[in-house]
Amino acid sequence: MILPGWTREPLVHFLVAGAALFGLFAWQGEPADTASRTITITREDRARLAIEWERTMQRPPTDAELDDQVEHFLREEILYREALRLGLDRDDAVVRKRMANKMDFLAASMVESAPADDAVLRQWLARHRARFARDSSYSFDQRYFAQRGAANCASAERMERAGDAISLPASFENAPRNEVEARLGSAFMANLDRLAPDGKWAGPVQSGFGWHCVRLRQREAGQTPPLAAIRSEVEADWRSETEAQRRKQAYSLLRSAYKVKIAR
Template structure:
């Protein structure tokens, strides 16, 4: 990857932004006391509020509307500081989840506004025709497990030559499906399960664990018959939505892995 290509990579922008924030706070010193009774609303703050309004309403705010936006922001800031002062952020699963979600959003937000070229989307379609075909059919075997660790142990047994019929936990799902359409698979196993059938390669091997709304599965996809794919012009929006959703997930995963690699984690048992 060349330097010119590297600097255009959104993940690099995310890491640079994180480093810049780290350097800023290191230079600034200790953050302001959340319980401080002094709040300064700068011109930059009001400009940011006005820009957010304009992006939503497609027009600049009036002076009265900007004053109202400022007062709303001030109310949130005061309540936020008081909540921090009382320690309401400590041990709160909701706050923890929201902050984690914001980090995920930061790592992938560039993909939300990025406009892929037709060439990119055509290649995306060519590489994944089964996602857009009208009547793709699947033939597969599957084993269900309530826990990922059980599925991993079973996969190791299968790789050692164990018979698959003796493995897996009981559930009201068929162990074998023959020439089932995408709609039929989604109706029985769920959309997450069906989407993973589109990504399994090569055929004929046990793979997993794969997650679904039921739990964990090992899947041996024996056949995938791709039906007729509509012309690109008819499904361009669908292809772009698929590209964007997958790109978001890929970038979040890459950003998290980079952060995860910086931690030394010990799980006590």
């Protein structure tokens, strides 16, 4: 069966996933109609509350404990609806952030459920062998900044004098991968693998300490294990980067629908 071309558009997939996510949130107890003063607790709601209790307490709830959970849910639901009626969700940074996170979750959820077959992972491994090589070495310079906003990595001249004090070398020469990861963390290592060894300042790159401007001068890739030996590692890397790309694509689709005016 040949599907129409419009069914392959990313925006269609995004909207379909949105409908599914809306249904998920409704099932979790977030009402579709917050103006209604009728609240129905279904058997499915009670079952969900019982499951949540059991996951937390490692045992099923008693009847009294389940009744308490229902009352807690009702209290939260009533206060939530009344807060919306009063407009307390407007201009609230916490609510704003949570809604934005849900939209990001919507975009990423398409990847979370996507199967990662061996053909996809073999292709990913072939494109990113340096990330998985076991004896890679790196030569790079770094400048540390406690605050991301201060890490302006665009000016090469500025980098020679920039940065905050930290007990890390300003330069690493042929440093083994495990040494770099041990000193700067796995998040820094993953981002370092994504940089081109072109001798240009890039970043900011996050580590467990804060933020860094990085100039990768050389990367020597070692031997890469076969996919069978590192499948879970490759899949995690593929899924993480693909999720980030889906979020970016989803935002670009939404952003294109808005006309934005910024006062200067």
